[in-house]
Amino acid sequence: MAKEIYDSLCDVCKLFGSNHFASKINISDAYIYGDKAHIDIRDGVAIDRDTLTAAEGKKYNFECVSAGTRFKFRMTFDNLEQDQVEIAKLIVDLLKNGEIKVGGKTSAGLGDIQLAEYSVYRVDKDNLIDYLKQETEEKRREQAFKEEW
Ligand SMILES: [Zn+2]
Numbered sequence: 555m556a557k558e559i560y561d562s563l564c565d566v567c568k569l570f571g572s573n574h575f576a577s578k579i580n581i582s583d584a585y586i587y588g589d590k591a592h593i594d595i596r597d598g599v600a601i602d603r604d605t606l607t608a609a610e611g612k613k614y615n616f617e618c619v620s621a622g623t624r625f626k627f628r629m630t631f632d633n634l635e636q637d638q639v640e641i642a643k644l645i646v647d648l649l650k651n652g653e654i655k656v657g658g659k660t661s662a663g664l665g666d667i668q669l670a671e672y673s674v675y676r677v678d679k680d681n682l683i684d685y686l687k688q689e690t691e692e693k694r695r696e697q698a699f700k701e702e703w
Contacts, residue, residue, distance in 0.1 A: 578632045584625035592620035674703045
């Protein structure tokens with residue numbers, strides 16, 4: 555039954571998930587890589603919905619992370635079919651080239667990200683047991699097969 559539902563999904567839903575299946579892509583929380591985050595204070599103005607102009611007395615400030623701040627995160631792709639591996643490689647390329655924005659206010663110039671350093675590891679049935687026997691996550695990654703993408 556699950557296979558029939560999966561097979562009926564479009565390519566996007568198979569990879570990114572749908573109401574019936576979880577995504578094959580998981581992204582961890584991103585943590586600051588380095589000493590500390592630098593925060594910028596920016597200002598904005600609320601827009602009056604009726605006049606579509608700046609609302610009187612509705613100026614506000616918001617904080618955003620300064621450009622150049624580095625974060626560390628983990629992205630996993632689970633049980634990819636061969637054509638999905640190619641899409642995963644494309645996603646990594648888009649991140650490397652800074653072609654994906656994240657978060658809010660991207661139209662105001664925020665949310666530019668670029669993958670600076672990365673490693674790709676493959677865990678499969680041949681190295682899964684050894685992978686799970688490793689004491690720490692870090693050792694697990696070192697022992698897994700490193701892929702060149
Ligand atoms: Zn779909």
